[in-house]
Amino acid sequence: MENYVFDGSFEGLLCAVFNWFERRPGQVKLQTEAVFQPDAFVPCLHIVNEREKADRVWKGLQASLSKATLRKFYCTYLSELEEGYTALFEFACYLFIEGAAIENNYGNAYVLALSKIAKKVEREKHRMEAFIRFQHNADGIYYCGIDPDFNVLPLIATHFKNRYADQQWIIYDLKRDYGLFYDLSKVEEINIDFNQWQKTTGIASAIVSEKEGLYALLWKDYFKSTNIQARKNTKLHVQHVPKRYWKYLTEKQFKQD
Structure with missing residues (x-):
């Protein structure tokens, strides 16, 4: 297990995905700087925002996902929920490993989480x-x-x-x-x-x-x-x-x- 810590920005989230594929550290726990608590026994990587890396991940998502799923992805980010950030990170990693067919695989916990959280955000928008x-x-x-x-x-x-x-x-x-x-x-x-x-x-x-x-x-x-x-x-x-x-x-x- 390794902690990935990012600044809570959309660019930072995408850079975390890029870093995972670049380093392949195994299981990762993604957290924002606002809630992160250092642990002497768990290695930690502070994600540095790099526009080029974020753009590459975002273009990959755009090429792989439907417009409806891209909107769910963005709405989940706007939820500002820690579990939402985790779902986005795991979903993106899962997508790039398994391919575009997974976007409607609601048997996967993170695909389902995106759908549920995005629905809450859309409801708040309409209200x-x-x-x-x-x-x-x-x-x-x-x-x-x-x-x-x-x-x-x-x-x-x-x-x-x-x-x-x-x-x-x-x-x-x-x-x-x-x-x-x-x-x-x-x-x-x-x-x-x-x-x-x-x-x-x-x-x-x-x-x-x-x-x-x-x-x-x-x-x-x-x-x-x-x-x-x-x-x-x-x-x-x-x-x-x-x-x-x-x-x-x-x-x-x-x-x-």
Whole structure:
């Protein structure tokens, strides 16, 4: 057994695969630097990121896998789960040894793990697309702060660019401290200095548009007026809209009966 330690980046993961085939050390335990605990009795290799090696592995994956499986691979990486990184490493090694036919071999634990983890990430992506609510700030930019379980910003960028093509917006991942900014032509990654911004799912009241409060009030009134108490089914509602997403919804920002 040998420990492979990488920095948690996609490039680092691919370089770990390259190093395994270059060195053939036998059984390996892949860990990120964030969780690695040195063991005096287990040899350790710290993976050095090299773009050329990572590109060779990625091109090999692209040549061997369908687009659907490549997306599962990437979604599993975005889960940021240690077991996800292990599954990706073992899956890639298994693929390059056995050939492309293994991608649908769900009898293999790592092929199955990719499918299960990717499904969770895709579910989080769809929920973010459904539940994100923007606030209009005084600069004319629409803002929403989120803290998803998984790193789904790369997966939702196209959806929001297409849906809100006529307005500038920011979606900021508070947990990972980066966001997406759309300037009416392109989407780019940004970082915000929260010394001036309130670090919540909303934005500081001082920079909210004067009309934002009215819009929120009108939406809440509409929601109340269309809500039929006699047909209220809280259990079913929570199944479709879990409580942890309520903080994103304007209509939930008042006392529930």
